[in-house]
Amino acid sequence: MDNIKCNAIVLSSKDYKEKDKIITLFSPDRGKFNAVLKSVKIANAKLKFAAQPFCFGEFMLVEHCGMYTVSGCTLVESFYEITTDLNKYYVGGAILEATSAIVLPEQIESGLFIEILKALKNLAYSNINERIILIKFFLNIFSALGYKFSFTKCASCGCNFTVKRFLNLNNGEICCGQCHTYDSIEISPEVHSCFRIINSTEYDRLDSVKINIDVLTLTLKLAKLLFSLKFNYDLHTIKLLAD
Ligand SMILES: [Zn+2]
Structure with missing residues (x-):
């Protein structure tokens, strides 16, 4: 023993x-x-x-x-505060469920552990919108896993985005209307901007970020889709937040 x-x-x-x-x-x-x-x-x-x-x-x-x-x-x-509010509870549950789906036995993941603690701490004690915390958590873990989100210029030709933008579901690259591939889906400028703002804002300044609830829900749906394609796992706990 x-x-x-x-x-x-x-x-x-x-x-x-x-x-x-x-x-x-x-x-x-x-x-x-x-x-x-x-x-x-x-x-x-x-x-x-x-x-x-x-x-x-x-x-x-x-x-x-x-x-x-x-x-x-x-x-x-204990993060007890997360269990006292339904939205916080769903988001906290999604963070734990996503972690459980990603991590394997014996796998050393100190970076992911720090991301989980950051997300749960902000969920419990800050005034940041719960959906924004969950999108931030996903963006941080996707980036750690090699997704290359392109928020300002087309990932392929390097031009500024003008009319349309497409998200590649395999690698997270965002391309313009000229460059997108068959495995991409069109995303609205609002959803693109939502990803960009949350990605570029640190947790300590995210409480001042205000984003329309419909845009947040659409962005969360996309994050959920990217997660399911990457890990072949459908997150159940997000359903009430993003469906
Ligand atoms: Zn392009």
């Missing part, structure tokens, strides 16, 4: 046996893995907080034959 200590965030939690739960954790240096929280369903269980999605803590784990059991947890941040 090995004792392990690691920072991790709870992505999801489900009942297991009569009194236990299995939580899925994402740790920046161990990737995604499951761990058992024993007797956590009994009243006054000491580690109840560690069974909540969004819980970010320092977990003490015991590994035995590839199975992990939580022996202790020091709470760093």
Whole structure:
């Protein structure tokens, strides 16, 4: 048996046996893995907080034959505020679901871990529109994964955008009407501008950004489509925000 200590965030939690739960954790240096929280369903269980999605803590784990059991947890941040507002809850759920879909066991992803914490912190404590936070989160992870969004000039010929712009669904490049390929879809100037503004604005200044709700919804739909094409995974938790 090995004792392990690691920072991790709870992505999801489900009942297991009569009194236990299995939580899925994402740790920046161990990737995604499951761990058992024993007797956590009994009243006054000491580690109840560690069974909540969004819980970010320092977990003490015991590994035995590839199975992990939580022996202790020091709470760093519960992000409880996210669970008190329906829109925040949906966006937070989409961030956790997207993370779970991307990260593999044993995969070291410290950059993604930092992006998740940034997004959840702003979701819990800032006045930024929830949809803007989710689009920002997607743009940051897409860029980390090699999408080359072109926000000011056509990615192919380098000309300024005039009338039409098309988004290539394979690589995220945005091209003009002359250069677009068959695997692109036309996007409106408003959606293009929405992507550009959110991409170029840091979190600490995003609360002053005001974008029409219909444009935000359309932009979120596109981000969801890009995600499903890239990862072959349809995000369920976005449906209520982007359908
Ligand atoms: Zn062009």
